[in-house]
Amino acid sequence: xxxxxxxxxxxxxxxxxxxxxxxxxxxxxxxxxxxxxxxxxxxxxxxxxxxxxxxxxxxxxxxxxxxxxxxxxxxxxxxxxxxxxxxxxxxxxxxxxxxxxxxxxxxxxxxxxxxxxxxxxxxxxxxxxxxxxxxxxxxxxxxxxxxxxxxxxxxxxxxxxxxxxxxxxxxxxxxxxxxxxxxxxxxxxxxxxxxxxxxxxxxxxxxxxxxxxxxxxxxxxxxxxxxxxxxxxxxxxxxxxxxxxxxxxxxxxxxxxxxxxxxxxxxxxxxxxxxxxxxxxxxxxxxxxxxxxxxxxxxxxxxxxxxxxxxxxxxxxxxxxxxxxxxxxxxxxxxxxxxxxxxxxxxxxxxxxxxxxxxxxxxxxxxxxxxxxxxxxxxxxxxxxxxxxxxxxxxxxxxxxxxxxxxxxxxxxxxxxxxxxxxxxxxxxxxxxxxxx
Numbered sequence: 001x002x003x004x005x006x007x008x009x010x011x012x013x014x015x016x017x018x019x020x021x022x023x024x025x026x027x028x029x030x031x032x033x034x035x036x037x038x039x040x041x042x043x044x045x046x047x048x049x050x051x052x053x054x055x056x057x058x059x060x061x062x063x064x065x066x067x068x069x070x071x072x073x074x075x076x077x078x079x080x081x082x083x084x085x086x087x088x089x090x091x092x093x094x095x096x097x098x099x100x101x102x103x104x105x106x107x108x109x110x111x112x113x114x115x116x117x118x119x120x121x122x123x124x125x126x127x128x129x130x131x132x133x134x135x136x137x138x139x140x141x142x143x144x145x146x147x148x149x150x151x152x153x154x155x156x157x158x159x160x161x162x163x164x165x166x167x168x169x170x171x172x173x174x175x176x177x178x179x180x181x182x183x184x185x186x187x188x189x190x191x192x193x194x195x196x197x198x199x200x201x202x203x204x205x206x207x208x209x210x211x212x213x214x215x216x217x218x219x220x221x222x223x224x225x226x227x228x229x230x231x232x233x234x235x236x237x238x239x240x241x242x243x244x245x246x247x248x249x250x251x252x253x254x255x256x257x258x259x260x261x262x263x264x265x266x267x268x269x270x271x272x273x274x275x276x277x278x279x280x281x282x283x284x285x286x287x288x289x290x291x292x293x294x295x296x297x298x299x300x301x302x303x304x305x306x307x308x309x310x311x312x313x314x315x316x317x318x319x320x321x322x323x324x325x326x327x328x329x330x331x332x333x334x335x336x337x338x339x340x341x342x343x344x345x346x347x348x349x350x351x352x353x354x355x356x357x358x359x360x361x362x363x364x365x366x367x368x369x370x371x372x373x374x375x376x377x378x379x380x381x382x383x384x385x386x387x388x389x390x391x392x393x394x395x396x397x398x399x400x401x402x403x404x405x406x407x408x409x410x411x412x413x414x415x416x417x418x419x420x421x422x423x424x425x426x427x428x429x430x431x432x433x434x435x436x437x
Contacts, residue, residue: 013422016426022425023425029181030182037170040169040170043080047155048147049147049148054076080165081170083136083164085186086167087135087167089186089278089282090131092124093282093283094127096331110341128167128171129168132168136163137160139163140156140160183417187414190410219395227408235412237269237381241268243264244267245264246346276329276331278410280321280327307320322383322385325378325385339364340363343359381409384408384409
């Protein structure tokens with residue numbers, strides 16, 4: 001007998017994945033779409049001299065490294081899905097920033113329920129189309145045209161249409177995974193793209209060890225230990241929860257008097273998950289692309305010095321990166337948890353926090369707790385994103401360049417969230433069996 005109060009074991013989870021038709025169907029849909037998106041990366045954009053293109057980007061990894069990983073090496077292979085999910089992520093950032101500034105959008109998100117969220121999703125799609133057109137046109141006209149076999153307006157138009165269509169397909173695939181598959185579609189696509197880049201990084205590391213000898217072996221071991229410690233820290237923070245005690249007042253139902261009930265309000269230490277680090281990385285990639293497209297020596301010098309992970313002033317890049325992560329952590333937590341709504345809901349249910357008066361005092365207390373948790377979580381995210389990369393640079397092991405703590409955080413965070421969703425489906429199967437019985 002399986003206890004319905006316990007978390008599902010690995011054996012039960014795999015049994016349900018194989019036997020339960022609903023869960024098995026969702027897993028097959030997810031895997032099939034991910035494979036389809038990966039195949040689209042290797043569909044080449046026509047009309048480009050690829051040898052010259054690879055020579056040009058071979059020494060420019062500081063600019064294309066992170067973006068290339070997020071697109072699953074789509075930028076370096078120049079596939080139809082080269083832009084990947086990046087326009088959708090940028091559009092999501094724009095809409096979330098506008099939601100806090102435009103009252104009508106804020107009303108759609110907070111007060112209109114599921115219909116409002118669908119409306120915001122539709123607006124996000126339109127913004128994604130516009131952003132993909134701008135990004136693909138700029139990428140084609142300002143950068144790819146120098147490698148074109150027949151440069152001109154026709155080449156720019158054809159390439160922009162192909163890249164935009166590929167980005168729209170990836171966006172549709174991510175939403176299809178979210179609706180009919182397992183996990184968050186956009187996060188899973190980035191997860192698969194990062195995993196796809198691991199074999200190349202591992203192969204380059206093995207080659208470096210064979211050439212460098214014992215000294216390089218020691219450095220690689222230290223770097224691997226740092227990565228493992230980072231993963232352990234990420235798991236602890238991702239699973240960290242502050243439990244605020246809640247007491248429900250006595251209630252009389254008919255002739256029965258229900259005693260007061262004790263429960264808790266769970267507040268996550270890192271409520272934004274992997275999204276703040278993805279948003280910060282996407283924002284920091286824009287100056288690098290602008291510098292590369294404009295080819296202005298002054299702009300390129302400033303960006304490569306202060307806003308590039310491989311620049312001569314890494315402290316400036318680290319400071320901007322940390323500030324961006326803190327900002328998006330607070331911004332994202334404000335969208336997820338509204339202290340005023342939580343306080344009102346507690347008051348309606350006849351519940352309260354011990355020692356805190358209902359209403360405004362409760363909302364202020366919850367807001368203070370959320371701000372402290374968000375600050376701790378954001379600082380941890382910032383250090384996790386910076387320290388392993390700094391260790392990697394100091395040890396002189398460049399084979400994981402672009403695949404630092406940001407990628408580790410995304411991998412661990414997405415894996416935990418997806419595993420929890422699978423466990424949720426397994427637990428729901430228990431209750432379905434109980435109802436049938």
